[in-house]
Amino acid sequence: MMEMIYTETAPKAIGPYSQAMKVNDFLFLSGQIPVNPVTNEVVEHDIIQQTNQVMKNIKAILESEGLTLENIIKTTIFIKDMSQFPIINEEYSKYFNEHKPARSTVEVSALPKNVLIEIEAIAYMGQ
Incomplete structure (x- = not known):
């Protein structure tokens, strides 16, 4: 069943x-x-603000289905500049505490709307 x-x-x-x-x-x-x-606009061109907005967007989708970040089992992070990885990692880790989903991080040459970061996720809805 798909929805x-x-x-x-x-x-x-x-x-x-x-x-x-x-x-x-x-x-x-x-x-x-x-x-x-x-606003439907990209937030300021700053990796800290952009990472936090992405995580808020992920959280909003999860919450619409009665889930939390604890339901995430895998994420993939796409970034434009691998030198910003430590900053991204620090912000990302604030959302997960003890729960540590599997993750991949890939540097890419470009992202939609010229943003600095994009994150996709897979969440498990079962008990």
Whole structure:
């Protein structure tokens, strides 16, 4: 069973995709970029602010399905500059405490809307 997920509390998709797809006990979140869902604009060009906005967007999608960050089992982080990895890591870690999802981090040459970071996630909805 598959279901497209949409919430007003996260940025609208900027292309032909959904914010997330629910498949059985899993929620697959599309890559989130640092767009404020209220203004629909990219937040300031600063890696700390952009990382935090992305995490807020992920959290909003999860919450729309009654989930928390604790349900995330895997993330993939796409960044434009690997030298910013320590800063990103510090901000990212503030959201996970003892829960440590599996993760990959990849440096890319460009991201949508010229942002500095994009994060996608997979969450488990079962007990």
